[in-house]
Amino acid sequence: MDGGRPANPLALAVLGLLLERPMHPHAMATTLRERGLDQAFKVTTGSLYDVVRSLERANWISAQETARVGGRPARTVYAHTARGRDEFVAWLDELIRVPAKEYPKFISAISYLGALGRQPARDALTERARCLSAQAEQARAVWREVVDSGRAPRLFMLEAEYGLRMIEAELTWVGQLIADIDEGRLSWPAAGARPAHDSGRTA
Amino acid sequence: MDGGRPANPLALAVLGLLLERPMHPHAMATTLRERGLDQAFKVTTGSLYDVVRSLERANWISAQETARVGGRPARTVYAHTARGRDEFVAWLDELIRVPAKEYPKFISAISYLGALGRQPARDALTERARCLSAQAEQARAVWREVVDSGRAPRLFMLEAEYGLRMIEAELTWVGQLIADIDEGRLSWPAAGARPAHDSGRTA
DNA sequence: CGTCACATACTCGGATCCGACTAATTGGAT
DNA sequence: ATCCAATTAGTCGGATCCGAGTATGTGACG
16 A cells, blocks of 8 residues: 555665755755765665655655746755654664675676686686775775864764775685685586585575 | 666576576576575566566577476476577676675665664664674585585585675674774764765765 | 856656466375 | 365566656856
8 A cells, every 4th residue: 555665775865864954856866975875875866766755655754845946947855754763763773683685796606607717717806806906995095084084983984894894805705716726726617517506495 | 779788697597507408487496496596696586587588689598499288388498599608608707807886785774873872773783793693604504514515516605605704704894893882982973963074986 | 148068956768676476287185 | 086285387567776868057268
């Protein structure tokens, strides 16, 4: 009857923003980008308007005023509802409390690493390591600069910190894998055949 | 004109499977689940048939025969094309070579950790740590069992290995964060206000 | 004072995703 | 023999996602 509660992470961002002050969608997008939060949420205009509509249907936010400045498209300003505030907190709590199953593209690729030749695989992994290194270095520089200059307290840099740690972890694993390939610790099949191995599944 | 090349990771799995032998969609789903690859790819029937159709449109695979056993729905068996084999390898190479931007749900949640109270945040993080520990332990057990028993060579357990390392890394970070909260190394704002901080963006 | 580029603000329609459903078949228990 | 449950195989339609497009306003520059 209600089309299901919003599930898109961008909806979380919208709610978070409206908790600060009422805003119209375009301003939300701009603000998120200014704060670099488009690194945490995929913010595309199309989805944003959908998400806002969906939040309004669910009664988590409500339209305040529709002001037109000049002849431009009218801006509709939204604010959170009491319900919205509660649901935001509950949602946030659950997102943190219980790890969601994710399907990163890299995992899907690793699953078929054997289908690449041994050398091509090594090359591709090496290039990935280079990219990851660069990303990590850049993230580290930005982080240091922001925190040292006191532009934002650490609490608001946590997502960057987490991202950095995950990149570092991936880099470590990839580096180790390359070494294992080089030193013959990872046997490669002749053909690309993959055995059926039926790994343990949770009943 | 061609509706764009397939981007859904499940399409990679389909191609990978067809490289072994021709198959009909239902068998693909079954096989992927048997191998535990549903941990790497989100395999839902609806998407699967869409993906297969899309691969056929792109001419990466082609229908072989449409056999009906009894009065059941006819099974259409697909095989990869030469084109499909090449594209698979190229796609795989790129997936490994260049890290894709991902938007894990946890990152979106961390961005608003400040909006939870200090104590609720600590509680939620602690519960997450518990879950992650359990996941890691179970993954380790499965991994050891499969590798030790020689049911599959390490090459085909890489995705599990990677998943485990990432869980461990997240666990480490979360544990550290909890400690930082406990020992006052992470200052909490009075209100939930979030400053505009404009972190460094890549031009 | 015309116009070219950019910013503002939102709409639209196609592509994709996926849960719920259909429908026949096999295999035990009763 | 019969009936329920599980398995086999695939369809369907609604929800979501998002890039490209629309249309106006503003400022700079010659």
